[in-house]
Amino acid sequence: MISVEHLTKRYGRHNAVDDVSFRCEPGTVTGFLGPNGAGKSTTMRMICGLTPPTAGTATVDDRPYRQLANPGREVGVLLDASAQHPGRTGRETLTLSARLMGVSPTRVDELLDLVGLDAAATRRRFGGYSLGMRQRLGLAHALLGDPHVLILDEPANGLDPEGIFWMRGVLRDFADRGGTVLLSSHLLREVEAVADHFVVIGGGRIVGAGPREDLLGSSGTRVRTLDPQRLTAALLAADVAVSRTTDGALTVPADAETVGRVAAAAGIVLLELRPVTDGGLERLFLSLTASGSGQETSR
Numbered sequence: 001m002i003s004v005e006h007l008t009k010r011y012g013r014h015n016a017v018d019d020v021s022f023r024c025e026p027g028t029v030t031g032f033l034g035p036n037g038a039g040k041s042t043t044m045r046m047i048c049g050l051t052p053p054t055a056g057t058a059t060v061d062d063r064p065y066r067q068l069a070n071p072g073r074e075v076g077v078l079l080d081a082s083a084q085h086p087g088r089t090g091r092e093t094l095t096l097s098a099r100l101m102g103v104s105p106t107r108v109d110e111l112l113d114l115v116g117l118d119a120a121a122t123r124r125r126f127g128g129y130s131l132g133m134r135q136r137l138g139l140a141h142a143l144l145g146d147p148h149v150l151i152l153d154e155p156a157n158g159l160d161p162e163g164i165f166w167m168r169g170v171l172r173d174f175a176d177r178g179g180t181v182l183l184s185s186h187l188l189r190e191v192e193a194v195a196d197h198f199v200v201i202g203g204g205r206i207v208g209a210g211p212r213e214d215l216l217g218s219s220g221t222r223v224r225t226l227d228p229q230r231l232t233a234a235l236l237a238a239d240v241a242v243s244r245t246t247d248g249a250l251t252v253p254a255d256a257e258t259v260g261r262v263a264a265a266a267g268i269v270l271l272e273l274r275p276v277t278d279g280g281l282e283r284l285f286l287s288l289t290a291s292g293s294g295q296e297t298s299r
């Protein structure tokens with residue numbers, strides 16, 4: 001578990017991080033969202049003992065990061081994918097870290113395989129890696145010690161769409177096996193696809209936090225079918241109200257499972273079935289980016 005209590009970082013008269021508190025629980029992916037300059041990296045650096053806080057505390061499993069005996073075996077960290085020696089190959093980089101952490105060298109091959117760096121790529125010097133390859137190696141590095149906590153700052157930066165999809169799967173799987181993930185991004189969509197908790201920061205302060213369902217909000221289910229009339233009748237018979245949208249879909253004030261079961265029982269084919277969100281998190285995020293705290297842009 002990651003626990004952040006009243007964490008504050010002041011640079012001169014500027015509060016980069018201002019009284020920030022949140023927790024990341026095992027089995028969850030926490031999306032740490034905010035526009036550029038909001039304070040995400042500074043918060044993560046304080047959690048990892050790289051930046052001393054002006055006030056407040058951050059612990060991993062109730063201990064400050066710097067007090068962990070062999071931190072790589074407990075916490076996988078990826079804060080800056082480019083922060084590796086440019087003259088070492090990808091394989092040398094991981095092998096050296098494996099030795100330092102006391103990890104079996106066979107794990108290096110497992111990880112290189114997992115992150116999709118092939119034999120030719122692992123023999124190349126890190127200085128010649130693309131940003132996407134650096135992120136893949138960075139994730140391999142973070143996972144090398146088989147930690148139960150991951151702290152990743154903008155890990156999808158530079159990855160292509162296939163790479164982003166792949167990384168989501170790795171992180172989801174890690175959390176589903178009981179791991180704790182803290183994942184920062186300035187791109188809402190990237191985090192929305194994988195996180196089950198969100199912490200939204202703007203101007204150094206937390207402006208929203210909570211589980212996915214609370215922040216995204218849900219106002220029922222949208223459903224499209226080949227036979228809207230028969231589905232409407234089946235839903236009404238099951239005491240579920242129905243309204244028709246202009247594009248021919250139906251919206252229903254019930255969850256997707258209820259709607260799916262009614263349709264299945266009536267033998268009705270569905271073309272689309274998904275929750276309708278009220279955009280709570282998106283509104284919050286856009287209000288932050290519009291207020292001049294930063295811009296949501298790709299880097």
Ligand SMILES: Nc1ncnc2c1ncn2[C@@H]1O[C@H](COP(=O)(O)OP(=O)(O)OP(=O)(O)O)[C@@H](O)[C@H]1O
Pocket residue numbers: 011015016017034035036037038039040041042043186
């Ligand atoms: N070493 C430093 N000295 C002075 N100011 C700093 C320092 N590091 C960060 N800041 C300032 O603190 C604020 C928060 O920066 P931080 O890098 O934590 O934001 P961020 O949310 O990670 O943004 P991005 O998405 O652009 O990486 C910014 O105003 C930044 O300029």
